[in-house]
Amino acid sequence: MTTAREVAQRIVSGRGLPEETAGRGRAPANIALVKYWGKRDEELNLPVTGSLSISLGPLGSEVEVSPAEGPHDAIWLNSAPQPLTGVFARRASAYLDLFRPAPGYWYEVKARNTVPTAAGFASSASGFAAMARALDDLYGWGLSIRELSVLARLGSGSAARSLQDGFVEWHAGSAPDGMDSYGERLPAEWPELRMGAVVLCAAEKPVGSREGMKRSVETCEFYREWPGRVAADLAALKDAIARKDMAALGTVTEGNALAMHALMAATRPPIVYALPETVAAMRTVWAARQEGLPLWFTMDAGPNVKLLFEAKDEARVRGLFPGVQVVAPFG
Ligand code: PMV
Numbered sequence: 001m002t003t004a005r006e007v008a009q010r011i012v013s014g015r016g017l018p019e020e021t022a023g024r025g026r027a028p029a030n031i032a033l034v035k036y037w038g039k040r041d042e043e044l045n046l047p048v049t050g051s052l053s054i055s056l057g058p059l060g061s062e063v064e065v066s067p068a069e070g071p072h073d074a075i076w077l078n079s080a081p082q083p084l085t086g087v088f089a090r091r092a093s094a095y096l097d098l099f100r101p102a103p104g105y106w107y108e109v110k111a112r113n114t115v116p117t118a119a120g121f122a123s124s125a126s127g128f129a130a131m132a133r134a135l136d137d138l139y140g141w142g143l144s145i146r147e148l149s150v151l152a153r154l155g156s157g158s159a160a161r162s163l164q165d166g167f168v169e170w171h172a173g174s175a176p177d178g179m180d181s182y183g184e185r186l187p188a189e190w191p192e193l194r195m196g197a198v199v200l201c202a203a204e205k206p207v208g209s210r211e212g213m214k215r216s217v218e219t220c221e222f223y224r225e226w227p228g229r230v231a232a233d234l235a236a237l238k239d240a241i242a243r244k245d246m247a248a249l250g251t252v253t254e255g256n257a258l259a260m261h262a263l264m265a266a267t268r269p270p271i272v273y274a275l276p277e278t279v280a281a282m283r284t285v286w287a288a289r290q291e292g293l294p295l296w297f298t299m300d301a302g303p304n305v306k307l308l309f310e311a312k313d314e315a316r317v318r319g320l321f322p323g324v325q326v327v328a329p330f331g
Pocket of ligand 1: 031032034035036037051124156157158159209210300301
């Protein structure tokens with residue numbers, strides 16, 4: 001089995017310029033329209049299926065990495081020092097382990113999320129993508145987007161989709177070392193498209209995505225149906241994007257999210273992220289659609305809802321969801 005450090009070193013060894021004093025990188029957050037749920041390799045974050053997301057433009061992460069004195073990494077998030085035993089610092093240091101030139105080599109990481117706090121947009125994808133870019137800048141590796149995507153994926157699967165703007169497809173790939181599992185931008189623009197975040201609960205999710213997807217792969221009796229469903233949804237979504245067909249995009253996106261949540265519910269022990277408020281928001285969307293409003297939703301591993309609509313309908317959407325944070329992914 002290939003380890004994550006072997007993959008990282010295979011990509012970066014023998015490259016680069018003398019180390020700079022600091023490297024910087026930024027990356028957008030992304031929301032999957034066709035979801036990733038299930039790994040074929042836990043260590044390398046290799047997915048069972050492909051997936052397709054939309055990047056959130058200016059919302060994401062900025063990271064600065066520099067060599068540090070030690071005797072441990074110094075990790076900052078939004079100007080606050082992070083306790084070394086906390087989840088954020090542990091994940092960041094474990095990722096840096098893939099790149100240290102020698103044991104006992106330390107880094108200082110200053111991460112800043114440009115996603116409004118508690119906006120319900122995940123920041124781990126943009127965080128690892130920005131970190132891969134910052135390391136590339138620090139060491140002058142000059143990596144391609146595809147190589148950066150592979151490196152970002154080693155931190156968090158969905159980070160493979162956060163190296164580019166617009167619509168990004170993460171190819172599942174089939175190579176055991178995952179070199180063919182990376183994100184690629186689709187040649188499509190959709191300036192009128194809007195995404196809205198409806199925050200219903202900002203509390204920590206009860207089951208993380210890593211644990212949740214492992215449990216689904218191992219115990220959900222419908223999991224074997226999932227790859228076929230994703231293949232059909234990916235084809236339909238790419239067709240909808242090429243034609244700029246909002247109803248088709250919304251139908252595939254909402255249906256795929258509900259299918260993923262059905263898998264979660266059929267996992268043992270069951271995983272249900274929806275709260276009563278989540279179900280109420282879904283019903284509001286369906287009722288509005290009955291009234292003729294072209295509005296759809298998607299949901300990730302949490303209770304919050306993301307809305308999809310076009311710019312012309314923004315005022316009506318804001319009327320239904322007064323606290324919604326609206327993003328224009330194409331600027
Ligand atoms: O990359 P992770 O481990 O944060 O998993 C992401 C899982 C979902 O957000 C539920 C789906 C997706 O494709 O982003």
